[in-house]
Amino acid sequence: MTERRNDLAAAIMALATRNPPAARQEWAYAMQAEFAALATGRLPWALGCLATSLRWRAAGEAGYAAALAAGLVVVMAALPLVIAASSAFRPGEPKVVFKLLPMVIVGAPLLAGLVVGTWRADRKLLSALVLGMGPQVINLVVFAVRGSAIGSSIADALVAYLVIGTMMTPMSFVGLLTAAGLRRLRTVRIAR
């Protein structure tokens, strides 16, 4: 039983000191060195260190998440506005720009996923959450604006959510996974 607790404590300690932020690396080593010197109470010590390291990570993730979400919302919210503006200025002509809409719906989240997955591949879960939620936020903003200006029907909202749910969100995840696959391929090639 004690051996199993020690194994668990060692596993938790390894998790706590794995990839710390650069500014906290020395402190992670310090916690690890004290853990190695401990004869008893290893599990509570390891759990405390894990809590400390989670706080470091949370502080770093919060700024990253805010920047990523803001960038994503601004870039992708601009697309429907551009489409609406171009159609308003050419009312008599066929709405060519709407023909591009499927490409935008598929391409923009895919590209965003690829960029984020390549740029910050070490934060896959957070990137996936932000990318997954980004289109929902954009949809809400667009409908709030549209609804207050000309009114929008429930059918419009349902169609938009269907498009977002079936196309945009999965495409952002495809982009993330593709970036992860490309990174893995590059690592294997370098190792060879």
Next chain:
Amino acid sequence: MPAAPRKLSPQSLAVLDALHGREWLYGLEVSAATGLKSGSLYPILIRLADRGLLESRWLEPERPGRPARHAYRITGAGRSALAEARRPSASLALGGI
């Protein structure tokens, strides 16, 4: 006007108190002297080090095969902060970091 230095929490003062008048102490020794667990101790040590109230260094292991250990010592600024906090008028204003 320069910003007033942030007040030290009772836990931070306990850490400085444990280090006061001693040479280098390891994290485990500070923990034993203050009763602080690792989850509270290290954030406090980091903040105190960032504020220049304590200094740290790696000490060679006492037994071969063990890793070097991080040890801590109070600085002059730390001693001043502790003395300031111990003054009767300051004790009423203790907030938290």
